[in-house]
Amino acid sequence: MKDHLLWTDTICGSEMAALMDKIDWASTEMGTVTDWPDDLRTALTICLGSKFPMVIWWGEKYTMFYNDAYRPMLGLSKHPYYLGKSGKDCWSEIWHILRPMFESVFQTKQATWSEDLLLEMDRNHYIEEHTLLFPIVRYSTLKKKFMEFLMRARKQPNE
Numbered sequence: 119m120k121d122h123l124l125w126t127d128t129i130c131g132s133e134m135a136a137l138m139d140k141i142d143w144a145s146t147e148m149g150t151v152t153d154w155p156d157d158l159r160t161a162l163t164i165c166l167g168s169k170f171p172m173v174i175w176w177g178e179k180y181t182m183f184y185n186d187a188y189r190p191m192l193g194l195s196k197h198p199y200y201l202g203k204s205g206k207d208c209w210s211e212i213w214h215i216l217r218p219m220f221e222s223v224f225q226t227k228q229a230t231w232s233e234d235l236l237l238e239m240d241r242n243h244y245i246e247e248h249t250l251l252f253p254i255v256r257y258s259t260l261k262k263k264f265m266e267f268l269m270r271a272r273k274q275p276n277e
Contacts, residue, residue: 125139125162125166126139128163128167129163129167132166132185132186133186133189134184134185134186134189134201135166137201138162138166138183138201141201141202143202146202147179148181148202158174158176161174162174162183165183165184166185166186167185168185168187169187170187171185171187171188171191172184172185172188173185173188173191173205175205179206180205180206180220181202181203181204181205182200182201182204183201184201191241192208192241193240193242194241194242194243195242195243196241209239211238211239211240211245212237212238212239215235215237219232219254220254223254223255229253229255230254231253232250232251232252234249234250234251235249235250236249237249237250
């Protein structure tokens with residue numbers, strides 16, 4: 119097994135895959151990429167290769183991984199700082215809305231669906247209103263060591 123993994127080996131043209139390749143993951147709480155669960159690496163390959171906005175919220179700290187299409191959602195105040203960091207911290211201004219949704223998914227093991235959800239988000243160093251559509255889906259590995267949340271968001275045409 120190689121001692122490293124390059125996302126750009128499998129995902130050509132993805133700026134986020136290139137950015138993930140530049141991060142020294144071994145020096146983060148996530149640790150070496152080759153030690154990440156296969157389920158996370160598979161989910162990231164799907165996420166990074168998708169043209170649809172996707173974010174993975176991994177584990178108890180809701181560590182965020184996202185693709186090129188999701189990146190504009192973070193604006194200037196959150197990207198690239200929150201790549202591989204806590205989604206709770208990233209979206210602290212709306213966590214009071216998101217937390218119950220995530221907790222429901224954890225407890226019931228059923229996905230949520232939010233349509234035309236108005237959120238006041240700090241994406242560009244000031245609060246902006248955004249209307250979003252997104253589901254939250256729970257995925258757990260066979261060993262139940264980690265949980266993955268996929269949140270796909272897209273801007274509504276009326277923005």
